[in-house]
Amino acid sequence: MYVLGCIDRRVTIYSQQVRGLNLAAALVAGEQVSVDDDVVVVGAGAAGLTCAAGLRRLGAKVTVLEKNSTILSLFRLGSQRWLHPGVYDWPLDGWNRDRAGLPVLDWEHGQVNSVLRQLEDAWEQEGDGANLCFDVGLIGIGDAGEQPRRVTWETGTARTRTVILAVGFGLEPTPLADERSYWEADSFDYDRKDGPQRWLVSGCGDGALTDLFRLCIQDFRHDRVLLDFTEDQRMGELREQIRQIEANASIQRDPAKLHDAYEHLNAPWVVEAMQQRARSHNVTLVAPTADFLNAQASPLNRFLAGQLFRARRFRFLQDRLKSVDRANGKVVVRFKNSAVQHFDRIQRRHGPESALASGFPAIAEAVEKDRRDRQVRPTLTDQTRDRFWVAGAFGEPRTPGGVAAARAAAARTSPRREQRPNAGAFQPDSANHIAGSTQLDRDAAAAFVDDPNLARVEDELGGVRIRPSRPASPDAEGSQFESASRNESQGQTLLASTLIVVIVGCLVLLIVIWSL
Structure with a gap:
């Protein structure tokens, strides 16, 4: 299970899309998703749709579950805000590009409704063949031990090895009638006839x-x-x-x-x-x-x-x-x-009510430490918004061999850190998952959130090593302690034996020299 774009700091539309494509490329490069594999994406916002479109390009079968009755629901609240793909990259070079320049669901800067139309048109082309389900309420996700997992909702069911939670950040509460959430229509830009306020x-x-x-x-x-x-x-x-x-x-x-x-x-x-x-x-x-x-x-x-x-x-x-x-x-x-x-x-503007905590509280709790860690990272060095897929990784969907070419390009992604796909998705792994099988950057994803038996992710040589964070049984912790004590005792015994041998050897050597 992968948590996409719900805990990161940089939350522009463009950065969320980049995280979605990074994750799609990472899943292919790590052989977590193969051609015709079923993938379930929860959330039809910018991150979820872009990730789904990228996976479709790479040959996966994608089901998108959305709680609202339309895609990109935040874009439909009447906001007059101006969206730009690069302005928050300032003062870095290239901030003033007019287009996002993405291989799927690309768009040009403009007001929210203009960007909405562009993304809708792009999804109409890219989402062909995806199973898009609206008005989805409760979602049931099987445990990590169940492979493939069974995902259920009110009107359907699916079995998959890969679930991507792209539920966004949620909306801010608006206690007063004339307060507005960030994406709602407001009157900030207009002056009242009765004077300044x-x-x-x-x-x-x-x-x-x-x-x-x-x-x-x-x-x-x-x-x-x-x-x-x-x-x-x-x-x-x-x-x-x-x-x-x-x-x-x-x-x-x-x-x-x-x-x-x-x-x-x-x-x-x-x-x-x-x-x-x-x-x-x-x-x-x-x-x-x-x-x-x-x-x-x-x-x-x-x-x-x-x-x-x-x-x-x-x-x-x-x-x-x-x-x-x-x-x-x-x-x-x-x-x-x-x-x-x-x-x-x-x-x-005190922040939104977490959509992840509301819909998936156990998973929100599992990633809370990583979320807090990300809040203190400098935004300009936030690598989760950098493109880590190689050129041509998503190919051209309408050309012969497009899927095969795209998968080959994605698979060429180097395991080195500077080239590795980085999805901005944290993955506390299941203790039952094979340690080290996902050699991706820890920010790219980890695998299968499994509550309550979560695991600790440890950086090592630019990759990740997954270790259980909790004992498998009530006696396991004591057994681990006893094992560690036993190993320590054995080490002390070995050291003492070695010292005795050295001392005896020295005494023998002195006796030989004295006799001569």
Whole structure:
């Protein structure tokens, strides 16, 4: 069982698609999936559909289970956000490409509804032959000992050796009627006729900072703003400073150092442009830490937020929300350490309710440690979003020999780390699975989540070694301890014997020399 794109930091549409194709290539390269093998993909979002399309190209039979009544359901909530495949790669080179450039389900930057149409058209071609099931509620997955596993849902059943959970991150709660989840339609970009409003934005991740920009800068779009800023020759030096910050492990481990490094970046031409494009809203950003330019956001958003703060376009408040209510048309906010304040609107960006934990709680618990580890990794060095499949790995589906050529290309993937497919999927393995049979990078996947008998993944020489993390029986732990003690005792006995032999030998040698 593979968990795809549910626990990673970089969660753009493009990065989720790359993880899906990396996993498809990794499964073929590791001989986990062969031609005509049945694969079940849970989730018909960008990651799930792209992975399914890649597996179809490689000759697998794919069933996609989706809880909603359509594919790409998040894209249908009316959001006016602008999607771009590379803007969050800034300051790395190539960020300003217009197309994703993917072998399947490719798309060009645009508003959400435009990207939706492109992906729908691409899936209509690539998904031909896939079994797509909608309105799927409860899903039953057999244990790892059952091979192939039996997967059941309300209206169907399948047997497979490979299950891919691509259920996404979930949606944010929206306690007030006029709050919106990240993908829902909102009115942030429009000015009210009755004048500017007083806004409170809570959070310091990418979602919160993007909403902050939209409220403070007229007609804000990441790619448009960056293109305007990069015309200044001083931007080259600034980009290099940011690369150095992101490559500095000491800075990345210390939230205060990271915040200060971005706060001290000085781009007066950016500040001036932000002041010229300023909207009239009175905006407050609240976060529980003073270091709001932290690892929760991308380098791009940290940089822009730092310059927006220099431009004095928002007020920052270090505090926590205690309660939020509506009274007399105002939002009444009680803070933990500050006085009660009244706002016209509030938008909380505290993260989504985990779709993985909701649908598959045991699996969510199994990958929780890895999820936390990933949250502290620098985003620019997150390899799960890098392409690890070789050129031509997915071939051309409509040409003679396309599947065979694609599989041959995928199988040529080197086992070396720098070329190995990396799916961004963590796989705590079953203790019953053959150790070391999956020689893929630990980020590429591990095999078969099996609760409660999970296993520990240990890096070794760039590969993975799977070892049981729990004893097979109640007495196994004691037996292992006794075995270790016995081995230690045997080692001590051997050492003592060796010393005795050496001492006796020396005495004999001295006697011989004395007699001569």
